Amino acid sequence: MRTLFLLIILVLAGAWFYPPYAEGTDNACAALEKKMSAMAQAEAQRVVPAGRTGDPRIAAMLDVMKATVANAQGAIAQAYIREKFPQLPPSVGCVAGYWKFTFDPDLSQYFKPKRAG
Secondary structure, eight states: OOOHHHHHHHHHHHHHHHHHHHHTOOSSHHHHHHHHHHHHHHHHHHHOOOOGTHHHHHHHHHHHHHHHHHTTTTTTHHHHHHHHHHTTTHHHHHHHHHHHHHHHHGGGGGOOOOOOO
């Protein structure tokens, strides 16, 4: 029983400390932002028509997104977690979000239009 408890503690500690280490950030919210930014940029590159990949406006938009995420230092993800899950501490929500996007990197659920109703 004690070994199982220690193993659970070790796994939780690894899950907590890995995101900032893997993304090279100071905290889990910044790691979540960086991961989502990379995923959004990859999705944008995928959906841009082939003839428009060299468009300077698209490149500028992606550069602005990179700069915004780099300067936010986790504030965007923290605000999102506070709004979406007000009872959850933002740092816990950011860790959970990071692992959710690691195992299910589908951003399409966030791009679907909301239906009036």
